Amino acid sequence: MSTLVRPPRSGPVRAGASGLPTALGVAGVTVLTSLxxxxxxxxxxxxxxxxxxxxxxTGAVLAVYWLASLTGAFVSRRSASPVGVERTLAVALGATCAGLLGAAGAPATGLWISSALGGLAYGYTQPHTNALLMRRCAPGLRAFxxxxxxxxxxxxxxxxxxxMPLLAGPVxxxxxxxxTAVPCGLGAVLLVRHAAAEGRQPAAAAGAGAPLKADARLIALSCAGFFGALVxxxxxxxxxxxxxxxxxxxxxxxxxxxxGAALNIAVRLGxxxxxxxxxxxxxxxxxxxxATGAVGAVLLTRPGPVPTLLGALLAYGGGWGWAGLLHYVVGLPHPGREQRATAVSQMGVSLGAAAGPVLCGVLFGLLPDAVWWALAAASAAGSACVLVAAAARRAP
Known part of the structure; x- marks a missing residue:
């Protein structure tokens, strides 16, 4: 894994280098820190x-993860972009490993600790890996x-x-x-060993230390991330x-x-x-x-298997398929400061991820169909936020 996430020694992508190994390594780290x-x-x-x-x-345990992720993204916004990123990812994987082992050994307290450590690691590393993809991947591969x-x-x-259903019975x-803590620990060790073998750290990209102004475009896209994660x-x-x-x-x-989840994967890649x-x-x-997510959520209010299946697929594919593209358009106009820009959008996503289950839990207890109308409204609001950001992008 260490060779997959090695940053370049300079800002520009090397000639002939696609950066696909880096993208695969980053995806692996993201899987592990999401567990x-x-x-x-x-x-x-x-x-x-x-x-x-x-x-x-249990829902509160999950909410702790996303609130800790919000904190991690906020802290990441104030750090330099990304110097010693392998050590950063190693610490994140080590914290995730420790949390999962704690949850297994003493679940009454360990589940809370695992959620907090895992969320903090996830939120802190997301902007770092966003910047790494921008720096390491060829322009034509970055969106993918x-x-x-x-x-x-x-x-x-x-x-x-x-x-869980396959292994929970036997073990x-x-x-x-x-x-699942084992690959996290192994990944951390490999990253630490590779960082030590590399010796000196790469220099930060030009402009990395410059302040980042949270303008209307960035705020609107962060709000879109909030509504989308809520959905x-x-x-x-x-x-x-x-x-x-x-x-x-x-x-x-x-x-x-x-x-729906499988379609969501295909949509993000496609x-x-x-x-x-x-x-x-x-x-x-x-x-x-x-907009597709909004249509899907409305269909989920309708009875019958066909509207339900179609609504679930559209809601999952569209209402949750935006994530990669959103962070890409956030980071693209901020060369050297992609980490700080996507930290802002990640804060919106983390806050929406924490708020979504809470809001839906309250609404489901009152009127189940109200959940889908609320998610339809959130998807529509996300679409409107993107339009506002696009208009701000074109404004002089």
């Missing part, structure tokens, strides 16, 4: 049964690299959801947590519950959610590939993704 939030979600029922917790307490990195998040969801849910995490937390409440079997509801070849499509595609 402290998705594993407890996948093991929710088992955790509640063993510890006597309510679903509300961002899509690949963000596709790692729903990939982590699928891995956690698949590992228990604690064993699954301990097993994605609300959808991920309540789609299966809503479908089973309507009478669908747990297997069918799980299959619908899995299909959008990155498309924008890499046709950069002028970045803004209209971003608006379209949010």
């Amino acid at each position: 402290p939030v998705f594993l407890p979600g996948a093991a929710n029922g088992l955790i509640c049964a063993e510890l006597g917790w309510s679903a509300t307490r 690299a961002f899509g690949l990195k963000q596709a790692a998040v729903p990939t982590a969801t699928l891995l956690a959801s698949a590992a 228990g849910w604690r064993g699954v947590f301990a097993a 994605g995490n609300g959808l991920g937390g309540f789609l299966v519950l809503a479908l089973t409440t309507r009478g669908a079997s747990l297997q069918l509801a799980g299959a619908v959610a899995t299909a 959008v990155g590939w498309l924008v890499g070849r046709l950069p002028r499509l970045a803004w209209p595609v971003l608006v379209g993704l949010f």
